[in-house]
Amino acid sequence: MADRTMPRDSARAYWEARHAEHDELTSGGHIGLDRAGNELFYAQRLGTLLSLIGDLSSPTAPLFVLDAGCGKGHFARALARCGHRVDAFDASATAVDHARDRGGGPRYAVATLDEWRSAWPYDTVVCVDVLFHVPDDEEWAAGLRNLASLVRVAGRLIVTDEDTGRRTPRGAHIVHRPLTAYRAELEPLGLRHTLSRPYGFRENRVGFHVFTRTR
Template sequence: MATHSELRDFWERRLERDWTESGVGYRALGRPFNTWMYRVREEVFLREAGRLGLSGSSVLDVGSGTGFYVRLWERLGAADITGCDMTDAAVARLRERYPDHRFVRQDAADLDAFDDASFDALSCMDMLFHITDDDRYASAVREFARVLRPGGTLVLSENCLQRPEQRGEHQVNRTLEWIAGTANKAGFDLVRRVPMLVLMNAQVDASLPWRKTWGGVLRLAALTGATGWLAGAALYPVERRLVRTRRESPTTELLVCRRRV
């Protein structure tokens, strides 16, 4: 596995070159397919975060990337939005794109720029599985609890495996038991878990034959920008239905946690 410094350098280079949906998403599938994928992510986030009644709240978005979820918090009526990212490339561009909000370079495992109990809600989307060191992951979740007010809300997306964990150089897919246990130790109660995607992402919690087969199908469909756009457009209505009707997903899920009082 890569060290923390190597991971930061990896993301610094990646976002410097590609500050788009493909840069922060499933890069092998290209930007046109990722654009459709992020439409589904947007709908799920707005539906689930919208039901929490956080209009007028103070929000911290950790791992802001391109600012995709900053924009969604704006739509949900958050009164005060702060974002942070571990890369200079993202922070500089976020400040230009969203001049009315504050952005700082901070690592999720050490949010020392923020005081205790200073936010009503915190989002951390598609980022935690890129923390390959378990201790740093646990430290990040403890930091989330520290900066949230008692009763505050944590919204995150994760690959919650019910099969054995999968470890790679830049990503670790952990088990639901480990993720929920880590959140519980940090002072969170898991109150809701729903699919964020079903077919439009790597099938990390499926059998190996299906995982390889479907991954190959997606990469073949996205060989060019045009075919990737068509594949995304074809899957989009199917995916919208699946994320509304399924209780669990073989890929990314959205979790809502509450900081215990």
């Protein structure tokens, strides 16, 4: 049975408050770390993310990248600086307003994971530390399937979670799901799991999972 301890409206209210009350890094990073710790946490994740996306972008043929659940836009701006054409969205209007004020190239919008639509598919869709903050299983699956639908053939979907071996709730705001749960949703849609890479940051057990669209 789906865990409904955190309805969508309550989750949105939680993130609105968190983005309003905390700075750019803490609001979307590790709430238990100080500023310096979050600087390191963001830098390490960004370095790994960029290595997974690759350096195939160019001024004449930039990669088309979606940052799903972008928060205040830290990763989206970094991807834009690296020459990629970036769309980014988040369910928090407070976070998106902050991201727009910072500018830096990405196109921002307010949407949930299952709401976002695009007229064109993306080369890469990234969703960093977002899906395990969706406690409801049906909402999680709907969001994941929608993200998959946005990836072009031979493109990649990059998501993050622990590979716990089983569904593992942690309080009202977090549910970690194993890689097998992601594969069960994505493989029927034509996305094959091609790589996992842990963060390797302190005690954090989350890592990147890369899925490549084969059809």
